[in-house]
Amino acid sequence: MAEQWRVIDLCGFEGELRSTRGGVEVCPEKGVSTTIPVAEVAVVLVGMKVALSAAVLHRLAEADVAVLFCDWRGIPEGGCYSWSDHGRVAARHRAQAEVSLPRKKNAWARLIRAKIEGQASVLKNLKIRGSGELLALADQVRSGDPGNVEAQAARLYWSRALGKGVGRQPAAGQLIGANACLDYGYSVLRGHLMRAVLAAGLAPALGVFHRGRGNAFALADDLIEPFRPAIDEVALQLPPTASPSDRPVKQLLVAAACQRFDQDGHGIPAVAEALAQSFGRYVEGDIDRLNVFSWQGPSSVGTEN
Numbered sequence: 001m002a003e004q005w006r007v008i009d010l011c012g013f014e015g016e017l018r019s020t021r022g023g024v025e026v027c028p029e030k031g032v033s034t035t036i037p038v039a040e041v042a043v044v045l046v047g048m049k050v051a052l053s054a055a056v057l058h059r060l061a062e063a064d065v066a067v068l069f070c071d072w073r074g075i076p077e078g079g080c081y082s083w084s085d086h087g088r089v090a091a092r093h094r095a096q097a098e099v100s101l102p103r104k105k106n107a108w109a110r111l112i113r114a115k116i117e118g119q120a121s122v123l124k125n126l127k128i129r130g131s132g133e134l135l136a137l138a139d140q141v142r143s144g145d146p147g148n149v150e151a152q153a154a155r156l157y158w159s160r161a162l163g164k165g166v167g168r169q170p171a172a173g174q175l176i177g178a179n180a181c182l183d184y185g186y187s188v189l190r191g192h193l194m195r196a197v198l199a200a201g202l203a204p205a206l207g208v209f210h211r212g213r214g215n216a217f218a219l220a221d222d223l224i225e226p227f228r229p230a231i232d233e234v235a236l237q238l239p240p241t242a243s244p245s246d247r248p249v250k251q252l253l254v255a256a257a258c259q260r261f262d263q264d265g266h267g268i269p270a271v272a273e274a275l276a277q278s279f280g281r282y283v284e285g286d287i288d289r290l291n292v293f294s295w296q297g298p299s300s301v302g303t304e305n
Helices: 054-062 089-099 103-127 131-138 149-162 178-201 219-222 223-233 245-258 269-283
Strands: 006-010 015-020 024-030 034-037 040-048 050-052 066-068 077-081
Touching: 006 024, 006 245, 024 050, 024 054, 040 178, 054 066, 054 077, 066 178, 077 178, 089 269, 103 131, 103 149, 103 178, 103 219, 103 223, 103 269, 131 149, 178 219, 178 223, 178 245, 178 269, 219 223, 219 269, 223 269
Parallel strands: 006 040, 015 050, 040 066
Antiparallel strands: 015 024, 024 034, 066 077
């Protein structure tokens, strides 16, 4: 697995990003410049006061680094990604377009089961009641999730994690609280999945469950599901006044999207790439089931199901 792991957060940065040999140079308006090797970088978050040239974008795209352009809150609004040089890109696009409905449903069931198992681990690790109930629900997930077990699990999980009457909902412009922190963490996480999907030579708009007309990265929104609990476990331990606009909170959430995830201690970016590659082999018929890891906790490792 590739280990490009660093997330360069320039959301609150004022200055210039320059291209250098083998890296990029971060040049603040005041202070000392820093050079960062692109081989270590997975994602760059670009704020509204960052100046950069086409040469920088070329350098980052050449190194397969995702660039996310963020609004004043630090929430990504758009991105720049390298075009895949994967050797089977055309074959994989055709396979995605032609994959059977039963195989799509089976893939979605495995993703959802892994997410619910990860949610159970979050409650267990935070000593909140409900872990056993979630594991029981995970066992009920069937191909395509016809019983909508995902929604049942979500209601139970968020009512226990956030408390009754709060629930999980997009922050809608709010700058503090668990929902705002979750939104930011998920945005960074989504950047890793977007990059993984493109690196695997997959068509990002062709999802297995998400299929909105305007969603250019529906597949990333499918594959992100097992990784969400890793963000949840960090965000749910923050104080009620925590805000992603606070630098320490933002750094914590960015780190959460890179933490180790699988049995071998690989970070989320590398495991996301492996999942995307596995999905490519799955739609092409090389493997019969999609291998998906579930979150177990920061002091543990994920388990495959």
